[in-house]
Amino acid sequence: MRVLKKQPQDWLSTHEARPATMPIVHTTARPKLAMCNIFSDADELKQFAREHGFSGIDWSFDALTLPETPAEESTWARMLSRFDPLEIRYHCPFYKVDLGHHDPWKAEAAGALFRRIIGLVSKAKGEYLTVHIGLGRDSTQPLSWEATTENLARLVQYGADRGVKICLENLAEGWTSRPDIFEKLVRMGGTAVTFDIGHAHTSESIKSQHYSIEDFVAPHTDSVVNAHIYHTEVSGHGHIPPDRVENIENRLNILQRIGCNWWVLEVREVEGLLQTKRIVEEYFIQVEDQVNPLSYSRRVGPASHRQG
Numbered sequence: 001m002r003v004l005k006k007q008p009q010d011w012l013s014t015h016e017a018r019p020a021t022m023p024i025v026h027t028t029a030r031p032k033l034a035m036c037n038i039f040s041d042a043d044e045l046k047q048f049a050r051e052h053g054f055s056g057i058d059w060s061f062d063a064l065t066l067p068e069t070p071a072e073e074s075t076w077a078r079m080l081s082r083f084d085p086l087e088i089r090y091h092c093p094f095y096k097v098d099l100g101h102h103d104p105w106k107a108e109a110a111g112a113l114f115r116r117i118i119g120l121v122s123k124a125k126g127e128y129l130t131v132h133i134g135l136g137r138d139s140t141q142p143l144s145w146e147a148t149t150e151n152l153a154r155l156v157q158y159g160a161d162r163g164v165k166i167c168l169e170n171l172a173e174g175w176t177s178r179p180d181i182f183e184k185l186v187r188m189g190g191t192a193v194t195f196d197i198g199h200a201h202t203s204e205s206i207k208s209q210h211y212s213i214e215d216f217v218a219p220h221t222d223s224v225v226n227a228h229i230y231h232t233e234v235s236g237h238g239h240i241p242p243d244r245v246e247n248i249e250n251r252l253n254i255l256q257r258i259g260c261n262w263w264v265l266e267v268r269e270v271e272g273l274l275q276t277k278r279i280v281e282e283y284f285i286q287v288e289d290q291v292n293p294l295s296y297s298r299r300v301g302p303a304s305h306r307q308g
Contacts, residue, residue, distance in 0.1 A: 031261040034058045038268045046083050056087035058264040063094050077124045089128040090121050095136030100148025122162040130167045130194040134174035152189035169194040177203040179215035196228040197251040221258040228266040241272040242279045
């Protein structure tokens with residue numbers, strides 16, 4: 001990663017308010033499980049979500065297919081209203097669209113696009129929108145730190161004025177792949193947090209053991225409102241689902257401790273999505289058995305019936 005001339009301070013080594021450990025939350029309350037909008041047909045998407053026990057949809061926008069006119073916007077909002085009672089939150093996975101681009105024209109074009117998206121989310125009565133910094137880039141060289149922080153803060157205020165909370169997601173590479181810089185962007189921009197456990201797993205700052213995965217959320221536990229759940233990200237293969245609880249157990253424990261109640265199973269292939277859901281539900285059962293051993297006894301029956 002390119003070192004900035006004006007390097008952001010390392011919060012994790014300088015901030016006096018850092019807690020020694022994150023608060024422990026003894027709870028068996030299950031978060032809402034959401035899926036991505038993997039089907040283009042709204043009725044098919046809703047039916048699949050309901051049949052497989054999902055509580056919500058993480059709606060990713062496609063910048064090339066946005067509604068163009070007020071009439072189209074109203075039609076789009078009415079389409080989304082058909083998903084009730086499923087909750088919908090929103091996501092802008094736009095490659096190389098950055099509020100903080102060194103080129104002021106490109107930065108303004110990105111800002112205009114995000115403001116347009118906020119208008120759509122507000123019209124659909126949505127409350128959360130996830131954005132990225134540096135998505136699709138292998139270098140931060142095209143980005144300006146000053147422009148990024150200033151324009152991110154402006155976007156957060158623009159969203160707040162319209163009832164939409166802007167959430168910053170950590171990525172596998174770039175500024176937001178480092179917990180110290182991610183913390184500073186969240187703090188200076190005033191954003192909420194979307195914690196992507198797969199991006200954290202593959203981040204070089206974690207692989208090097210310079211930071212722990214917990215460091216992505218410890219500075220702002222109350223701000224983590226969304227989580228993206230899968231095992232890891234592999235170049236050329238995308239998001240890889242877990243094949244056993246142990247793959248993701250420690251990361252899910254972090255989410256449980258901080259009380260994040262919106263988990264997007266971010267696997268876009270049906271078999272992998274359902275596999276991830278089975279693993280997550282197995283994890284829930286394990287947690288519930290640990291907190292309340294009687295629930296295990298009731299589920300498996302008396303010991304005399306479990307022999308052999």
